[in-house]
Amino acid sequence: MYRSAFLNFGKNYGLDESLLADIYQEAFLAIRKHAISGKLDQVKSSFKTYLFGIGKYMIFDLLKKEEKNVSIENHMHLIHDSIEEIQVDLNNELTQEQKLLRTFFKQLGKKCQFVLTLFYYRGLTIEEIVESTDYENANTVKAQKSRCLKSLKQLINR
Template structure:
């Protein structure tokens, strides 16, 4: 199903489309959210709330000009919800990149709407598409899906985590070189 079709079905409150969106992205979101070192319950709560927020935005026609994938948008909402939950619990969450930002998922989510990719994003996309299959796999698993080095090593059957670290480092170096050309 295309992104456009998914958005149309979500606008119509199609339960099958919502269920499909929920099940297809649940495990990826959980793996992505684990890097923020919050409890599994908080992760699941944030995911549920993000699905609800996304659904409401779709019903109100606010996803019509979405310039990223629905999954990226969903993860963006979920990430901010996790941050807010940690902040409300007055816990310091290590490695949380948004710790000092004020939170409002509605305004933050709007940042994904109607915004064309900037020059760096276009260069990054172009460079990324020209990488080899193994590099793409490692970078997607680490940066997009939130896998740890150990999880990547296991999933891709690498000898040990040092091989994954080296591979990731080489891939980042290649990507930088492609961007700087």
């Protein structure tokens, strides 16, 4: 969706296609994150503008990291686009403690990982989980969730 338009847009900033394809992916992921956290509800612009805004922010971030910002600022007046940058949290690194927890999390069964993800990350309620999976009712989901938390703790304390 808007992939080639985005790549063309990004080329104005002197980045090559493979880097831009990466940025395009990351921008998509960022929008998905915003949707999950409910931030998208307040957005009034079109999807395309939003995607490009995030992409632009990521491009600038990359250019700054590569310390090309000096020359880029000089050229900035030559690049005409009305896209407003949309700031996103680019820090998705896990802390040491979280990295450790991740190894235990991955040792859980797929079902457990799924239920915990739906509940803790995607923010679904128990009732919504019943609707979107094949669990019979709220009680089975609740039981499964607490069993999974228990297994996770057992793995940690092993």
